[in-house]
């Protein structure tokens with residue numbers, strides 16, 4: 001069994017008073033194992049940062065428990081802090097300092113740290129040491145944030161939207177860097193708004209909404225829980241317009257699936273993609289019907305995310 005590095009159980013956090021306040025985190029539980037990358041996804045305001053801050057020891061847990069490396073990150077801060085690295089959404093460093101000055105100042109606060117040149121090399125800033133922070137590009141600033149988070153050779157790294165604002169090439173370079181850290185055994189918790197980033201990097205993913213984890217698992221598990229989508233267009237002769245709304249003139253096969261029509265395009269959602277496709281093609285072939293623009297998409301992380309974001313599950317919770 002792999003070592004558990006982070007254990008979060010029934011975590012809650014409220015801003016403001018009991019009566020007039022707002023509960024941003026409402027009972028979040030998950031574990032992260034050694035060397036794993038765990039991605040926390042969610043809509044804006046879902047509670048990701050509020051959750052991360054409790055795990056990072058920056059805020060106390062309102063209720064529930066959190067253990068990082070077997071300790072309470074808030075109460076045992078002095079023990080836990082040197083072993084974790086935090087890359088915040090906004091580093092907010094003094095813009096008059098050079099890259100090297102900033103790195104030296106940061107390292108000066110640590111009992112043990114990497115050589116400064118090594119930390120800057122890892123993020124490919126070795127040639128930018130004398131440049132003032134204000135003159136760095138957005139991507140370079142994010143890399144400096146990462147170099148500082150890595151300075152103490154952390155066992156656990158928290159990356160809060162590490163590639164926001166980066167161009168696709170810089171984003172991929174950051175992914176390579178993160179993969180290298182995972183190969184070295186670092187355990188990583190990542191928040192991101194880029195689903196592709198989570199798919200590329202995460203061993204496991206949790207999707208949050210309104211303070212709760214709504215779904216979790218590997219990207220493939222989360223996607224598989226969503227129906228596949230088959231879509232095609234019907235010829236005008238097979239469509240009728242009633243009061244401006246277009247619907248098929250033909251009886252579509254009883255595929256044990258849900259149909260939706262938007263204009264000429266018919267979309268079928270199904271959990272049994274192979275059987276549904278076989279039925280549909282058989283039906284079309286028998287009648288000589290052309291299924292124009294036939295498209296099959298299996299369930300995706302994006303669909304799962306959009307389903308969470310739509311808030312359907314909130315009714316189930318309150319019901």
Ligand SMILES: Nc1ncnc2c1ncn2[C@@H]1O[C@H](COP(=O)(O)OP(=O)(O)OP(=O)(O)O)[C@@H](O)[C@H]1O
Nearest residue numbers: 015016022024042043044045046047048049050051
């Ligand atoms: N200091 C605060 N006081 C009051 N409410 C807050 C405070 N910080 C956050 N919130 C609220 O708590 C909720 C969760 O915020 P949080 O920043 O944790 O979400 P998030 O998932 O990280 O969002 P984003 O993706 O936009 O960064 C939001 O409704 C936010 O407005």
